[in-house]
Amino acid sequence: MGVSDDIMEVSPENEFRVCPSCGYEYGFHVSFLRDEGKYRIILICPQCGARYYTGWNVG
Numbered sequence: 664m665g666v667s668d669d670i671m672e673v674s675p676e677n678e679f680r681v682c683p684s685c686g687y688e689y690g691f692h693v694s695f696l697r698d699e700g701k702y703r704i705i706l707i708c709p710q711c712g713a714r715y716y717t718g719w720n721v722g
């Protein structure tokens with residue numbers, strides 16, 4: 664089940680730092696997407712704007 668059409672789901676291992684879309688390698692901005700009483704942690708590439716969901720949630 665997808666989070667959103669433009670959010671790619673990823674399964675990070677030790678570290679998720681390099682953007683798979685553009686290769687930017689200095690990490691991500693973070694946003695929080697409300698979803699039924701919790702928040703999904705959404706990572707946004709500062710260079711290309713691609714959005715990723717790692718399965719991490721808060722709240």
Ligand SMILES: [Zn+2]
Nearest residue numbers: 682685708711
């Ligand atoms: Zn990128």
